[in-house]
Amino acid sequence: MLRAVPGSGGPLTAEFEIGYVGADGAEPRAILINSTEVRFELGKPVRVFSSRKRQRHFPGLWWSSTTGGHVGYESWLERDHLMLLDFDPAVVGIASQPFWLFWDENGRRRSHAPDYFARLVGGRAMVVDCRPAERIKPRDAVAFDAMRRACELVGWDYRLVGVPDPVLSTNVRWLAGYRHPRYRVPGIVAALREVFVNTAPLMAGAEEAGDPIVVLPVLFHLLWCGDLTAGLGTVLHDATPVTTVGAR
Template structure:
């Protein structure tokens, strides 16, 4: 993606540029921003592709929003996967706003010289079920100290948003979710009359293999169909497993999520 030419902020206050259906809104970066439905904003970047381009970009079908969401790297795709897996997130927008830093905002470079900081476009905005919001930047761990991130964190603290820099999922969680995401689509969801008895099998935690066998006997469905149903429910948080451990047929599955003491 290539960023739009963002306007220069000549004031002494951070301004925020948001695009709603082609209509740019330039608003103050203060507490009033918390009431703006940023999850409905259109991306502030446009796709450009050329031969031998190094980064991988595309669209992730988000079951959270029921639509495709843009990403401009595989790391961003991984964030969208993790956001889909997070049941607290109910809306996601990509490249949602432009932060226009106050005039004369600078940072010190490695050689001690000042460098002007003019603007920053965070990667994602997430709305949570409780109404809270999170602004997200996605970077590799060795690029997670960008000076824009400090300024973005300060703005979010003033507005009342959460802020995070996503640097990637650890193994084996990354591999497990990447595989489990293949079952996130509605075609793997259990039928209405099957859902409740299937979930009830895991009221008492049990390993995946015997749980699937028991659910197959209870519902009369083939085991491979039931397995797809269970994996769908695992991805969407209706059944639970330990994501810090590899997911296998011997993994413990439960209906209710464990609560840390």
């Protein structure tokens, strides 16, 4: 029996179990406290996304530059947060529907599969659920609270996220179109890093580095990868200041 975090609002004691699908297809089930070393980012989804006529959600697959493979999403909201995880330099691994969390509630067994598991630089783990606040029903709130308490118990970060900032999402979605390594052309990369050692407007810097038609895809790729940086709180435009990361 595992003790919940004091003051969490849950029962005095709560037993959490984990069920997951390993990379080899095996389906282990174990007490949560004994599962903290599991590489959930390398496993398979525990749920299959359904697709049918007139459904309200839009499932799909996102090619992740972090993992080099496809990661599933069940809605456009999940897709946007998956995209932001992929863009985050602190994230080094991502898995969708990574495990089932099992616990007892009023004598009944409950389960919940979070939307994402992310492995962070340094090995720390983060669990993410995506749901706008206005769409959280009482039963969902109980599941999210159980997930939060379980993560606190084992030292994982937990995020319950709603609709992301629309400007940030718009900018990152644009840059995501250039996330593939094929846009990393060595000669142009070097030229852009040199041009933006001193902060310069986006288009002016691209023109200084060469033909913008050829240069801009590489520039956007470098912004995605973090080699270059720009403020993404306003919509990207020709005069957006861009700087080489690490430049003095």
